[in-house]
Amino acid sequence: MSLTTCTIHVTQRQERVIYLTSELARTLKLAKAKSVSLQMGSKTASTGFKLLKKTGNHLYVPLSVMSQLRIPHLGSCTIMCTNGKDIRLGPLIGILTSVSSSGSAPFGSRTEFIRQFMKVGTGKSFYFGFSPRDVNWAQSTVTGTFPRKEGGWFRKTVPLPDVVYNRLPSRKAEKLPSMNAFKQRFIKRGIPLFNWAFFDKWDIYNLLEGTDAFKHVPESHINPSSAQIKEMLERHKFIYLKPTGGSLGIGIYRLTYNPKRGYYARFRRAGKNVLLRFSKFESLMALLNRSNGRLNHYVAQQGIRLIEIDNCPIDFRFHLTKNINNQWVVAGIGAKKAGKGSVTTHVRTGGQLMTPDQVLRQIFGARADQVLASAKDTAIKLAESIENNGKHTLGELGFDIGIDQNEKIWMFEANSKPGRSIFKHPALKGEGKAALQYIYDYCLYLSRFRARRDT
Ligand SMILES: Nc1ncnc2c1ncn2[C@@H]1O[C@H](COP(=O)(O)OP(=O)(O)O)[C@@H](O)[C@H]1O
Ligand SMILES: [Mg+2]
Known part of the structure; x- marks a missing residue:
């Protein structure tokens, strides 16, 4: 297989013949045939072909073939040839x-x-x-x-x-x-x-159950009953309630239980962080509007004691992509410090974006690199498990990852259409570029627009 870039020009000639510079024909290892097939996306045209004694990689296409193939515009693109006669333009x-x-x-x-x-x-x-x-x-x-x-x-x-x-x-x-x-x-x-569709939090929990990576997911229950919430609070001391199809921290509650003082609920209301205390569990349930039924479309999740700076919890966004060889890579990592009193680390609720280095050095000192390397390994394992157990092709993932005070790594959420907000940090711009490049490379892999070493 041969692959290069070429410049497409239009020729006014009437005959159905494409012209390739001899340099281009040589690179593509075109056979000495009279005709070739030319493919653009889902359309194919067969045409005659002739050589032009000119340097550079140029392709001249008559108008009839331009319109049959619906070539989007002139200029340069990738050109490849698999067997000496089938030419693809694209991707x-x-x-x-x-x-x-x-x-x-x-x-x-x-x-x-x-x-x-x-x-x-x-x-x-x-x-x-x-x-x-x-x-x-x-x-x-x-x-x-x-x-x-x-x-x-x-x-x-x-x-x-x-x-x-x-x-x-x-x-x-x-x-x-x-x-x-x-x-x-x-x-x-x-x-x-x-990236078939958005993930639901609960779907991901189910996908990972039974895999090695499951130990990194906090205990979760869908549509929890009051009794379940109470029991989880007694065991874990604090839990998160999250809409299974939610994002951006919207609708999230952090519930805490203190045997001496009662129950606390932290959440966001009308753009402000709210903290309420209840001496009775029933009053807490009344706040959630579920004094007798289940909390539908919500996941109750074991609370994780995250590492903190200035008493504010920190978590991380790991942006993963596939590369040109169809392998998962951690393209970029942002650290997020929660705003004062906020339940989540989102920037929109006062969170601050930092680099993982800044955070991990402050907390783990010389062992920062080791902790980060282990979190990266975990992220790759999680991505592989989600991919292997899912039904669809996946090229990109945004994980919300927490490290607890015992250095254990946890995954709160997997996003199948991650945003790019971490890459706004001046120190993460390079990683942002790399992430875009990986997505492009993965497109080349999927569309088979790459020179494989094994052929
Ligand atoms: N089980 C948990 N323990 C501790 N913190 C959590 C837990 N679940 C979520 N969080 C915090 O809340 C944030 C938002 O939760 P996430 O599951 O990512 O929901 P969303 O879809 O709204 O972003 C996380 O980034 C993390 O900071
Ligand atoms: Mg999230």
């Missing part, structure tokens, strides 16, 4: 998300976020964003939103992509049966789609 990478009609911000508030992914592929691939309604299954096409080099965006109808990166932003929309069927259609056509 054509589709980011599945929601698309608004606004010209300057087609992906709404996520426009910059999406553009960051696309930038990595500039000059080497075709990246576009699309929403479910942009796909035309009958024609095997999709109307994608592409970044313009000079800024701004344009829409163009292209073949179905080589790979789909799922960044649909709405949990609710993603849960609809129609969305499941939509995503399944890509798989049926042999188009890999990664």
Whole structure:
């Protein structure tokens, strides 16, 4: 297999022949045949081919073939040839998300976020964003939103992509049966789609049960009854109540039990941290509005005594991605110190972003590196276990990881569509770039756009 980048030009000639510079033909190890097949995403065209005595990697395509293959734009991309006659141009990478009609911000508030992914592929691939309604299954096409080099965006109808990166932003929309069927259609056509859907906290707990990595997950119960909550509080002294489909710390309660003083509930209400004390368990349950029933769609989780700085708990976001060899890597780690009185470490509730080095040195001194290395190992094991027990292709994970006061490592939450907020820290910008590069590389792996050493 041979692979390189080339520049695509259009030729005005009428005949159905593509022209390759001899240098390009040599690199691709093209056989001396009269015709080749040229593939772009899901479309293929067979054409004659001729050599041009010119240096550099250039490809000249007649208009008829340009429009048959729906090549998104001229310029450079990756070109590869597997067997001397089948040429692929691309990769054509589709980011599945929601698309608004606004010209300057087609992906709404996520426009910059999406553009960051696309930038990595500039000059080497075709990246576009699309929403479910942009796909035309009958024609095997999709109307994608592409970044313009000079800024701004344009829409163009292209073949179905080589790979789909799922960044649909709405949990609710993603849960609809129609969305499941939509995503399944890509798989049926042999188009890999990664990061299938948002995770629920409870699903992840179930996925990991029985694996070696399960010891890193705090004890959890779905839809806990009052009796279960009471019993957990007696055993663990404090617990977390979290909506199973929640995020951003919304709806979370931290409950504490002190045999002498009673029950405490910490939570956030109207933008403020609240701490309430109850002498009776029943009054605490009344606050949760569940004096007799179960707390539905909630997970009750054993509380973990996290390491602290200035009496504020600290946890970590581990951002993991797959690499070009389909292996998990820890692309970046951010440390998060909780705001005073806050139940969670989110920046929106007063949390502060730090580097893991800053935190671990202060707490573990010379052993900081060792603790970090062991947490990284654990994160990789967790990722492998989730992937092996899950049904779908996974390329990226954001773990909320805690280290307790005995140095034990815990995983509170796995996010299948992690944000990039940790990479705003000036010291983590390089890791942010690396994470984007890994996602691109993983797209190359999934779309088989890479030169394999073993072939
Ligand atoms: N069992 C727990 N013990 C101690 N702290 C926890 C526990 N569960 C969650 N937290 C804290 O709350 C934060 C938010 O919890 P998480 O499960 O990530 O929910 P969300 O989806 O809202 O982000 C965590 O990052 C951690 O700081
Ligand atoms: Mg979280």
